[in-house]
Amino acid sequence: MTMSIIAAHAPSLSTAATAPAAGPITVVSGLPRSGTSMIMKMLEAGGMAVLTDGLRAADADNPKGYYEFERVKALPKGDTAWVAEAQGKAVKVISALLEHLPAGYSYRVIFVRREMAEVLASQRKMLLRRGEPADQVSDAELARLFEKHLRKVHDWLAAQPNISLLNVDYNEMLRDPDPYISQLNAFLGNSLDATKIARVVDPSLYRNRAAPA
Secondary structure (H helix, E strand, C coil), X not given: CXXXXXXXXXXXXEXXXXXXXXXXXXXXXXXXXXXXXXXXXXXXXXXXXXXXXXXXXXXXXXXXXXXCCHHHHHHHHCCCHHHHHHCCCEEECCHHHHHHCECCCCEEEEEEECCHHHHHHHHHHHHHXXXXXXXXXXXXXXXXXXXXXXXXXXXXXXCCCCEEEEEEEHHHHHHCHHHHHHXXXXXXXXXXXXXXXXXXXXXXXXXXXXXXX
């Protein structure tokens, strides 16, 4: 459901016992349909282990795969036992669920931003393909709610001492990948193979482009 992203915000990370040091958890986040799957594919190509379960198969909306881990969706219900397994790996967590990640771990959050008109167009197309209603809320109202949500998420992220943050502009990255690949690699300690990352940046996936102003 498109509106599920507009969630109530908890004041801080949920409590958990201090985890043993086994490398930070790399979290790829953003609004749904913002390009997070592309970033996960880039990290995997560069040599980073990714935490996925393969339950959601690639389809017309995401032909390269979703790179999801189903138990992430249960974070608000307190299912956090799997988080220890994510240490030293990358996992995709949509922006509405970030606040439910347990304390006691170090997180490197790669937050993907995409032009709002494209996010809304991509979400609408996916809902229509699934036979679900796509016009219950106007684009203008959805954009307002999403922008408010994003401001809250970034304020919250800035207040977390165990989270480092890298913002990635999806649109600009597809237009000119190299600077963003370098920035991404530097954020992750220059541990990835930049050449292999560059090979999987696929501008053909840049669909639902916003019309030029």
